[in-house]
Amino acid sequence: MKEIPVKDLFSYIDPFSIHEDPAIALATDGKETNGLTIGWAEYGVLWSKPAATVYVHKTRYSKHIFDEAEYYAICYLKPEHKNVLGYFGSVSGRDENKIEKCGLTTVKDDLAPYFAESRLVVICRVMGKNDFDPASVDAGVAGWYAREGVHTLYHGEVVKVLIAEE
DSSP, rough: EEEGGGGGGGEEEEEEETTSEEEEEEEEEOOOOEEEEOOOOEEEEETTTTEEEEETTTTTHEEEEEOOOOOOEEEOGGGGGTHHHHHHHHTTTTTHHHHHOOOEEEEEEOOOEEEEEEEEEEEEEEEEEEEEOOGGOOOOOOHGGGGTTOOEEEEEEEEEEEEEOO
């Protein structure tokens, strides 16, 4: 992987199409590493820093890891590995070690783990986190949370961007 300037990130992704091009968010708490498929994220500027926010639902096994992590990585996989997105979205880390069983190579970066098979990796330092408040939005959005509760938003400063070398 080759590091590029953070300001060049949007040359490699469209921030409005993550629902069409999902990724895997990975984090470690120093004891465990786990990840989940994400189809929602936000990119922009927060507190005068380039930022990415990921959402982790309170029922997801990975949540306790993200709660303790200082950094997380957003991994956009190469097309030949897109099947792993379904695996990470349907199997829980409660039941098996997805990192070991997914067939991808985990790189243990000093900041956050990521997959070597990624075409793009966005590494973020956690700047803050908060639970989503469904009472603050219209009924169509609040419906997402009627049965199982809310997501926690992890606001990260984008500190490193890596692209696959060709």
